Amino acid sequence: MIQHGCEAAPCPQTSKPWVLAAAIIGSSMAFIAGTVVNVALPAIQRELNATAFQAQWVVESYALFLAALLLVGGALGDLFGRRRIFALGVLLFALASVGCALSGTVQQLILARAVQGIGGALLVPGSLALISANFTEKERGRAIGRWSGASGITAAVGPVLGGFLVDHYAWTWAFLVNVPMALAVLWIAWRHVPESRGRSAGNGLDVWGAALATAALGGIVYAFIEAPTQGWHSTPVLAALTIGIGGSLAFVAVERRVRSPMLPLSLLRIGNFGGANLLTLLLYAALGGGLYFFPLNLIQVQGYSATVAGAALLPFIMIMFALSGWAGQLVDRFGPRLPLMVGPSIAAAGFALFAVPGVGANYWTAFLPAVVVLGFGMTITVAPLTTTVMNAVGEEAAGIASGVNNAVSRAASVLAIAVFGVVMAWAFDAALAEGLREAGASAQASAFIEGQRSKLAGAALPPGIDAAAAAALKRAVAESFVAGFRRVMLICAGLALLSALSAWVMIGRGPSKARAAVPRPR
Known part of the structure; x- marks a missing residue:
């Protein structure tokens, strides 16, 4: 029997720790898959004899489907049951992880990573949805805090664990580590997690929006990744670019007319919400695109081990973890505009510092200052950005607002890695x-x-x-x-400054008030 959330059928108290455990372990799988591969890429590139652009696809195929289908994954959970879709995502993710480990060619690995991204799009929104459905309003904040803290630990441990596995065993273990985690989650979900559906389960699914978002992102990403090898005038690149641009325009047109859009465009007309998402697009393009090349620099140029490269961003994560509580109070004290100008500006200085070291640089004197400054800038930004997104809309639209902002950040990273690959290839040549x-x-x-x-x-x-x-x-x-890396990092610094400028232009000075409800179906 389907339950409709804890408000209608309270979740048994004994089940709540199990629900939280399933959400934490499940989301940790996706976090690890998103961070560990960058550290494993040099080994993958070497052993599968892959080009740098094929290595990009190993990252992009996963990130592409995750970004394009993230909002759809949440809607599927509302429609067909959150536990069911979450468990399906975990199962698909685990099978794809095995497929990644068994890949004998880079093409097989890229395909398996794409399937892994689809699984991630089902389980990532499901992890938080399970918490929301099975904890009361009074309990929810503490549960999400524990989920967030565990996610921070996973983000820190994942790359280090992946680097250790690559150095001491093989890159395949970076994928196989997901299998026992998936089995644990599936057992917990089957035995202890109640089923639930969303109140909006009858609104339908935006199939066209999902298909067009995938085509738009996929076309643009393909064009930019393949252009350095095939040329901008080649038929496949031009066709992909046409599909990407056409898909983007068609996506906007469909989202304006569909009954239950995955991206309600009316939300973007709210000043603080539109400004926060523009800031997210620019800043997370810099973060995701720039940090993609950082482990490659450390391993292939500076000669560091995969374990050390995996640990290189630990200070960044520790700063965010330690100061997140302080950063969360900045909007209450200063309003959203000031921290969203100051934080990205500091992040821009961090990116600029990454452009300084040359070949043979010492981590402690050359890269650590950049990591610390970038970490401090992002810490000032992230909590106020999340608060601004959530405060800009009404309570009923909070879930979709969070989903949109998450999807924007992931799409920004997907596009940036592709575009920065062109910059890197040009400068390298x-x-x-x-x-x-x-x-x-x-x-x-x-x-x-x-x-x-x-x-x-x-x-x-x-x-x-x-x-x-x-x-x-x-x-x-x-x-x-290094010449290409420097250009990429300077572009990242420019994007971060543009994000600060977007906050100055579009974000209000005072505390933002909820000004939008869930868009009415047409």
Whole structure:
């Protein structure tokens, strides 16, 4: 029998710890999948003989489907049962994780990661929905706080664990670690989690919106990732770009007319909500796109182990975890506008600091200051941003407002990684040509390295050359990657400053008031 949330059929007190455990472990799987792969990418690229652009697809195929289908996953839970859809997502995620580990080619891995993203889109919104459905209003804040704290710990431990597994075993274990977690979640969900549906379960599902969002993001991402190798004038790239732009326009048109839109455009006309989401788009593009290249720099250029690279952002996470309570009070004291200007501005300084280190940089003196400054800037931003999003709309629209903001942040990262890949390829190629000339590389060696350009810092050296020539060529490749990394980080700094500017222009000075209810179906 379907229960309609705890207000109608209270969740047994003995089941609540199990519900919280299922939500925490389930969401942790998605967090780990989103962070651990960046650390494993150099090993994946090397062992599967993948280009840098194929390695991008390993990340993007997961993130693309997760971003495009996130809101649909929440709606499916309301329609067909939150526990059922959550468990289906966990099962699909686990099977895809096994598929990732068994992949013998990079193409198989990309496909398995796409399926993993679909599973993630079902389980991520379901984890919080289970808490909302099974805890009373008085209990909900504490439960979400525990969920959030556990998520912070997962974000910290995930990359370090992944790096350790890559260094001491194989990159496949970075995926297989999800399987025992999934089995535990499925057992808990089957035995202890009550079923529930949302009050809006009768409003239907925005199938066209989901399909067009996937086509729009997928087309644009494909065009930017494949353009460096196929060329902007190639038929597949032009076709993908056309699909992406056309899908975006069609998505807006459909969302204006569909009865239950996955993205209610009326919400974006609310000043603080529209401003907060524009800020999210710009700042999380910088964060997701820039930090994609950071582990590659540490491992392939600086020579750090995967474990050390996984631990490199620990200070960032610790700062956010330690100061989140203080940051949560900033909107009450100063209103949303000031912290949403100051935080991204500090983050911009952090991104600029990432552009300073060269080849052979020491983490403690070169990268740690950038990580700390970026962490402090994001700490000032995140809690006030979330508060602004939630306060900008009415209580009935709070769930969809949170979902939209989450989807915007993930879509921003998907698009940024693709676009920054083009910037990196352009800068790398230009710097490599100059570096090979300065290194006095022979015509044969230069031709060999030129043929390896698509692997960026993972490029192999010509066989049979002496140690001195190998060292010179290796340094030329490393410096070329750093040249691209610097340009990417400076773009990230510019995006962060633009996000601060968007807050100054669009966010109100005083405390934001709820000004919108759930959009009425047309």
